[in-house]
Amino acid sequence: MFNGDRLRQARELRLLTQSDLARRVRKSQAAIANIEGCFNLPSPELVAALAAHTRFPASFFSSEKGLEFPMESLMFRSRSATTRREAIAACRYAEIVYEVIALLARFVTPVPIRLARLPRTPAAIAAQQTRRILNISPDEPVEHLIHELEKSGVIVLALPLDLKRIDAFSSWVPGTGASQIPVVAVCSGRPGDRLRWNVAHELGHLVLHGHLKHLRKEQHQEADQFAAEFLLPEKSIRTEIFGPVTLSSLAPLKPRWMVSIQSLVYRAHDLSLISRRQYAYLFEQLSARGWRLKEPPNLDVEMEKPRLLSKMAEVAFGMPVDIGRIAAEAKLSTQMVEEILSGYEVIEQQQMPIFSDKVIRFSVKNNNLP
Amino acid sequence: MEKQPIPKHEALEMLASIHPQIHAALDHGAFKSRAYFESEGTKLERSLQSMLVRYHAKIQLQNNFPDVIFDQLSLCGISLLCKNLVWKGRIVPCRLRLWKSLSNELPPPGDSDGKRVFYTQPQMVLFDGSPNEADDVQETKFAILWNLNGQGLLQPLWLVCPRSFNRRTGEITVWWDIQIPDPALAVKATKPARKREDLPIQSKKSEESNN
Numbered sequence: 221m222f223n224g225d226r227l228r229q230a231r232e233l234r235l236l237t238q239s240d241l242a243r244r245v246r247k248s249q250a251a252i253a254n255i256e257g258c259f260n261l262p263s264p265e266l267v268a269a270l271a272a273h274t275r276f277p278a279s280f281f282s283s284e285k286g287l288e289f290p291m292e293s294l295m296f297r298s299r300s301a302t303t304r305r306e307a308i309a310a311c312r313y314a315e316i317v318y319e320v321i322a323l324l325a326r327f328v329t330p331v332p333i334r335l336a337r338l339p340r341t342p343a344a345i346a347a348q349q350t351r352r353i354l355n356i357s358p359d360e361p362v363e364h365l366i367h368e369l370e371k372s373g374v375i376v377l378a379l380p381l382d383l384k385r386i387d388a389f390s391s392w393v394p395g396t397g398a399s400q401i402p403v404v405a406v407c408s409g410r411p412g413d414r415l416r417w418n419v420a421h422e423l424g425h426l427v428l429h430g431h432l433k434h435l436r437k438e439q440h441q442e443a444d445q446f447a448a449e450f451l452l453p454e455k456s457i458r459t460e461i462f463g464p465v466t467l468s469s470l471a472p473l474k475p476r477w478m479v480s481i482q483s484l485v486y487r488a489h490d491l492s493l494i495s496r497r498q499y500a501y502l503f504e505q506l507s508a509r510g511w512r513l514k515e516p517p518n519l520d521v522e523m524e525k526p527r528l529l530s531k532m533a534e535v536a537f538g539m540p541v542d543i544g545r546i547a548a549e550a551k552l553s554t555q556m557v558e559e560i561l562s563g564y565e566v567i568e569q570q571q572m573p574i575f576s577d578k579v580i581r582f583s584v585k586n587n588n589l590p
Numbered sequence: 591m592e593k594q595p596i597p598k599h600e601a602l603e604m605l606a607s608i609h610p611q612i613h614a615a616l617d618h619g620a621f622k623s624r625a626y627f628e629s630e631g632t633k634l635e636r637s638l639q640s641m642l643v644r645y646h647a648k649i650q651l652q653n654n655f656p657d658v659i660f661d662q663l664s665l666c667g668i669s670l671l672c673k674n675l676v677w678k679g680r681i682v683p684c685r686l687r688l689w690k691s692l693s694n695e696l697p698p699p700g701d702s703d704g705k706r707v708f709y710t711q712p713q714m715v716l717f718d719g720s721p722n723e724a725d726d727v728q729e730t731k732f733a734i735l736w737n738l739n740g741q742g743l744l745q746p747l748w749l750v751c752p753r754s755f756n757r758r759t760g761e762i763t764v765w766w767d768i769q770i771p772d773p774a775l776a777v778k779a780t781k782p783a784r785k786r787e788d789l790p791i792q793s794k795k796s797e798e799s800n801n
Contacts, residue, residue, distance in 0.1 A: 329792045367786055464618035464650060468610060471774035481774075497628060501621045501743075508743055509772075516775050531789045567788065 222267065224258040225285040230274035231256075233312035235305055245269040280551045286319040289405075290391045290433075306383045314405040317377045317560055318393070320550050321529055327536035331528075333373030335402050335423075337392075337430045343442045346427050347449035359456040361477045365416050366524045369423065374402045376419070376526035378563025382409030390422035392430045402426045408563060411514075412521035413480040419524075420447035451479050452487045461487075465494050467505055471519060478521045482506060530564040595751050598768040601732065602749060604677040605684070609734070609749065610773035611654050612647075612688065616736050617744045619647035624742040639742070640690050644668055647688070671729070683729045691735040694748045694769075696762050699755060708733070709755035709762055734770070746770065 231241050231252075238252040245252075245266060254260040262270065271278040289311040336353050338346040351358055354372050362368055366376050386407055392400040404422045406415060424446030429439050460473060461484070470484045477484070485506070489499040506512045533541040541561065547554040596604065623642035627634050648668050652660060661669040668688040675684050687708055689697050699705035711731050735748040751765040 327794055329790075329794060331789060331791060364786060370789055371787075464614065464621075466614050466617040466621075468614055468617070468773035471777045475777065475779035495625075497625050498621060501624065504741060505743055508739070508741075518775055519777060519779055521779070527789055528791075531791050535791050535793050 222255070222261050222281055223283065223285060224256040226276075226281045226283060227252075227270060227274075228256045229285060229312050229315065230270075230276045230280065232305075232308045233316065234274050235309045236274070237305075241270070241273060244273045275553065275556070277551060277553055283551045285315075286322060287315055287393055289314045289318070289393070303385045306386050307389075310379060310381060310383060310386045310389065310405065310407060313379045313381055314377050314389075314403075316552070316556075317379065317405075317529070318375070318403065320546065320552070320557070320560060321375060321377075321532065323546070323550050324529070324532040324536050328532050331371065331373045333399075333401065335369075335372055335374055335426060338427050339429070339431050341428065343424065343428060343445035344449040344454065347424070347446045348453070350423065350427055350446075350450065351453075359453050362416075362451060363478075364524055365419050365451075366526050369404065369419070370526060370528050374404060374423070374426070375528060377403060377405040378526050378529075378560075379405055379407050380559045380563050381407050383407050387414070388418035388422050390425050392426065400430075402430075411480075412523040413474070413478060413483070413515070415524060416451065416478055416521065417447055417480070417483060420450045423447070423450065448483070448487050448490060452477055452483070454491055457487055457491060458493070461491075461493050463493075465498060465502070467502060467509075467511075470502075471516075474515070474519045474521070480521075481511065481515055481519070525563060525565040527565045527567070530561055530566050533561070595765040596730075598749070598751070598766045601751065602768060602770065604675065604682065605686075605732070605749070608655075608672060608675070608684075608686070609747070609770050610776070611651065612686075612734055613744075613747055613770065613773050615647040615650035615654070616643060616688070616747070618650050619643035619645070620738055620742060620744040622646040627742075634742070639738070643690075643736075643738070644688070685729050685731045686734060687731070688734045688736060690737060691748070692737055694735055694737070694767070696733055696735070696750055696752060696764065698760065698762070706755050706757070709752040711752060712754055746772065 231238070236244075238256070239249045242249045242252045247266070251260070255262050255266075267278050267281060270281065334353055336350070338349060341349070348358065351362075354368055356362055356368060370376055387410060388404060388406045390402070390404045393403050395401040404419055404426070406418060406422075410418065421440075421443045424443035425435065425439070428442055428446060429435060432439065460476075461470070465488055467481060470481050470488070473484055474481050479487075482503075485494075485499060485502045488494045489496070494502070503512075530541065533546060537545055543554050543557050543561070546552075547557045550557065595601075602609070620643050623639045623646070626642055627639070644667065648660065651658070651668070651670065655670070655672075657674055659671040659673065661667075661671070670686050672684045672686065673681075675682050685708075691697055696709060697705070699709065708731055731752060733750040733752060735750060737745045739745055747770040748767055749770050750767040753763045753765045755762050
């Protein structure tokens with residue numbers, strides 16, 4: 221049975237309007253709308269054409285649609301139609317990647333969720349508490365942020381989409397029973413430092429605003445405050461940034477803390493380590509050197525990739541990962557599965573110590589730690 | 591026979607512990623001078639601006655280089671003698687003068703005898719690392735040229751090795767000059783060395799059999 225929701229999902233993921241798709245398959249916009257609304261069933265020829273133009277296998281359109289990713293957190297920035305369309309495409313892709321994870325989850329044990337929601341807690345304090353909950357040192361740089369989150373049960377979805385206006389988004393999505401799973405989705409094509417900031421910002425939303433449906437400007441500011449304290453703890457930064465603050469004195473802190481020089485300038489201003497004038501002066505210098513768009517390559521921060529999906533695939537189907545099998549089970553093309561997996565880290569067995577069966581693990585009973 | 595000076599890239603390396611500090615000090619001075627005019631709400635006055643840059647840079651350098659000798663010059667001029675600079679295992683005394691220059695060239699000396707003397711180092715004897723030359727090492731003179739752009743931001747610095755000044759024609763010659771790289775570009779990013787533990791995910795089958 222053809223599922224209209226799947227057609228809408230595939231179309232939106234490919235950034236096509238109903239009219240765009242209709243033109244390509246030589247039908248009217250109304251015909252596409254009727255198929256998506258399940259008022260009409262497409263002919264087998266039309267299904268083949270729809271599959272070809274959306275680059276999904278025909279079998280995809282007869283499968284049940286899984287999770288609908290909540291888009292509220294993205295709509296804050298979606299004032300223009302283009303941004304709105306990008307936001308929807310990002311959500312649709314996130315749904316697909318999440319479905320692949322849910323599929324593999326049938327074969328593997330889950331990672332216990334340790335993240336706690338801390339609504340109505342000041343952002344900086346929530347960041348400090350989250351570091352504690354995630355077992356991260358209170359005053360050292362977070363070496364691999366995405367790995368720390370994945371270890372704590374946060375699902376990080378790597379979206380192979382390079383969108384102009386959408387960097388990342390997050391949500392608590394329904395798990396089994398009444399449980400909810402924290403999910404962060406990140407788009408590709410961002411520098412390593414910006415990716416880390418985006419992930420920390422989304423972590424802030426999960427911790428502080430998990431209970432809210434709509435996010436406003438103030439909540440995004442709070443998430444930024446959370447990210448600042450989480451990535452650059454005040455206690456440490458006060459001892460590492462001292463006068464006279466210049467771009468060259470901040471530069472060595474970038475590889476250490478793995479954030480952009482711009483974030484360090486913001487943070488220094490935030491903590492009143494520099495005046496408003498000095499802040500403006502430093503930003504003028506960044507602009508004059510072209511570093512607002514691209515910071516010097518010698519200071520590049522290594523790109524972090526999530527690991528969860530490739531690890532699940534390795535455990536479920538063995539190494540090398542059987543892409544054909546995943547594609548068949550998920551009703552996706554092998555090309556799409558490859559594209560999705562390319563956003564995840566593959567680690568040679570020798571590189572990383574395997575979590576031993578002999579290690580005793582303590583299960584966390586209460587996910588909502590204080 | 592005239593001996594050749596130290597090559598410019600080696601000179602930069604030799605001064606690697608000094609020129610980033612000079613850059614930072616001048617940058618700080620540039621900020622302070624701009625802040626002065628902004629806070630006073632007065633029109634920018636170029637000569638005062640330059641003097642404020644030098645004044646704040648000098649204070650900064652004096653704090654950072656306690657073992658360096660600073661000459662007393664008028665109008666906050668900066669001249670420093672690094673007596674303990676070590677290069678290739680030897681002490682190589684260096685005298686550095688900092689000048690504002692619009693064209694990245696040594697400023698004409700005018701009537702300044704100090705500048706004329708500084709520009710003259712024809713018998714350039716510089717340490718090239720071979721032990722038999724160590725005794726020849728004398729004070730070496732370098733100039734660091736700085737400038738601000740229209741917004742009062744510090745421009746790239748230049749290191750200049752002066753050679754001669756012709757009193758008759760007023761011509762200044764240099765052994766070489768080289769732009770000093772931005773210190774931020776010399777910072778090396780290091781990869782985290784610690785190995786991470788993989789995610790604790792197991793096959794459900796193996797977990798059931800373990801139980």
